Amino acid sequence: MSASQPQHTSSADTDVTTTASTPDPATGPLKPTERPHPLTPFVRGWLVFVAIAIGWGREIITSTGENQFQPRGLLWIVPVLGIVVLLAAIAGFFSWYFTRFVIDDEELRIDTGAIFKKSTKIPFERLQSVDIVQPLAARIFGLAELRLDAGNSTTKLRYLTRSKASRFRDYLLTRAHGHQASIRDLDQQSVASAFTDLGMNDQPLVQVTPQRLIFSFLLSTEWLIPASISIIIFAGTVAFEMVPLALGALIPLLIGMLSLIWRRVIGMFNFTLAESPRGLRITRGLTNLTSQSVPINRVQGVKTSQPLLWKPFSWYRVDIDILGHAQNDGENSESTASSVLLPVASADEVELALTRVLPGFDLDGIALHPSPKRARWLRWFDFWTLRYGWDDRTLITEQGWLTHVRDMVPHAKTQSVRIEQGLLQRLLRLADVHVHTPRGPVNAVAHQVDEEIARELALSQLDRARAARAAEREHRAVQAVPADDHRSELELLAAFGTGRDHILGSGGESEVFALDHDRVLRLYRGRHEGPQRTAAQLRSLYDSWRGIDIGIELPVIIDMGEHNGRFYSVDRRFSGRNFSTWLQYADMAQRRPALISFLDATEQLQRLPSPAPGFAHLIGGRAPQQFSTLAELLATMLQGPLKTSRARLEHDIPRVSEVWQRLHADLAQRDVTPALVHGDICPPNAYISQGPSGPVVTGIGDFSPHTLNADPLMDVAGALIFLELEPYADAAADAAWLEAVAVERHGRDIIRWIDVYRRYYGFYFSNTFAFEPAVYAWCIRQLSR
């Protein structure tokens, strides 16, 4: 029993400040610190208690038994046991008594030690994951351990009540993601279920039923091989009456099999992969319950594997490399953080999980090439399974027959590359290419590739890795807020009596915070004068619509101003919920009428008057800017985005100039009376409320520099095609269905124009390639139709 608590398993960590002295009281007013739950020493010493219970039990049994076979000599064990237990209890008590922790709005600190005081303070931003572990004994008492991963070290805080642990976990994860939050706000939140640790806001993605887990385990190659070997050995030795001879081989095999059952079945029991507002979360375990968060930005690679006998069921297992989880490499025990993303899952579930761990990656679009036929001389046992392929973001390799393994490595995570060629490979002009990733189960090797391809793959891999990292950096730069901006932002939010925890939504240009029931604060990003002009133009546009009733709520800017260089506006709050969020949790019966009302609302927008007659760009730099034809207006609109994305599009779509010319030819033929076009009519910009006969879209917000006076069909097309970008499962089906509804309303002619506007928006949003890969992938699809 260890007396040091929390355990600090760290070698050379620079991330966590650990001082070997009492915290200096001069640093500030003394804060109330807490102790872990008083039952902690009992739970930690439960093994000792079990031992003593058995000892006492034995004494009672033997002393009540009448037979004389009562070796009094053995009774000396009882006092010794008693002393051991007493010492352990005292150590446990002291370790508990001297453990104090603070988790509040300012810091996360754990002080331990009676004689050698140790104070561990972990900066919130350094937290990589916060896991909850409940060993069986703790679970019985409703207690849980909080495991904090920062840098290379793991700090354990045990034990807390389960509800407290999960509240701290939620709070710490919010802070770890760089959001401001207050621990007091989380106090009122609902407490997660004791069996699955799923909170109110958690949406289970994949749940593995016990039947499937056990059945798949029995069919897995790693179980069948030792099991069949032991049966053969056992049968063989029984037949020849040499059982004792075989024990030497059988016992290690049986131990190995038991540990396999322990890891694969008991540790993975009730496995649930869930999506919470703070990222992915895994909950698993029969006796010990482990709840582990998956830090997406630390995923270094993904491996799916399929034992031979899983093929008929198309089941797969998914493992991921997580940076910093290296210590537990291969050790997927019950309570440590594991690399398993899904122990067994169907192809659909795997695909769903992959969209979450590798968001925006087009894994199906990568063509896999088989290794050349001559590889059979070297890999006669599995040459037909060797495959490799890559695109500009990911490398995929496949191999194996008894267990088919597929490794996927995002280029940005490549560490180094190695080409290897043995003597026989040289004769056959083959080589292996290893792409190195940080420690973990993923091991991408393109086996037995033709020499020249191997060279090309290896040498260009580092260029791809460099390009991918540059794109990621660009993405991060777009998201990151400079530190002094952060401070002034907090001041501004405080001045309005709101805070980061009241955030309602965020987009590329601004973030929106709740003020009260009727108003929101919109905070524009960046310090340049762009947003100011945009907001002023929007305000006069919205003012010109005052008093016009088209049956839906429109945005109203109540006030605007500047504070410490940050530009903001106070807008009227829309009633209802955000349509995009609502769509994710609604079922089809609710969704479809709501989508019709969304289309209705879109069509109503064209009744709004435009401040500039004719074809015009209404908001932005030189707006209002008028054009004599639709084609001219739209060509001007495309200039900006294409300046950034042109080279990229030319690379990704070989015949892009043809698509471009066809678009202009089509637009020149369009004959239409100009009307108001929102330009970005997607569910995140719409609001839905409960109407008398079901949910209805009641508001459209976020007019922007995309807003035009142009072809009203652009918005109708937009409402259908942007729906495909929604993250819920049936979005594409809903979009196709809504398109059929629109065609029924407007006639078959519009099919052609929807297609034209698909290409238009494909070009228009193609500058998202650096920071919104999912949108860019959508653009590519539109342009390749």
Add this chain to the structure above:
Amino acid sequence: MEELFAPPAYEWQRLSPKYRSMRTLTSLIVPPMLFTIPAVIVGVASGKWWISGIIWAVAVVIVIIRLAFVTRSWRSWGYVEREDDLYITHGVMFRNLIAVPYGRMQLVEVESGPLERAYGLASVSLRTASPETGARIPGLTPEEAIRLRDRLTELGEAHASGL
């Protein structure tokens, strides 16, 4: 054949000739040393010294093979500092080429054991976040090793990109 491992448009930097001398010496000494202990044990234990003779003969054969390959092995080593990454190649029978981007290097070490010091040699090893990288250049002169270390560290900082 050679093209597979040649760096595009660069010349390989080769190792110091002293490395060849050192390898010749170790090839002569190490196998007999390793084989003598079991040979003596077998001889003393069983009294059949002809078995020891066979073991020694094996050692001699290994020495001959290694000596035959010393020059080729020494010549197979090469490294080149490219704009964004370092290439290292080696191996006679089993050839390999590793490319490590400067931005991914976490640690550059110069090492020199007693034997290497006696020959005036040092080696440079590089670490990345991946344990498989295992990039090491032996047989450099100390000046070259230190130059390389400083250069790589500098380039590593310039290209640093985090993980």
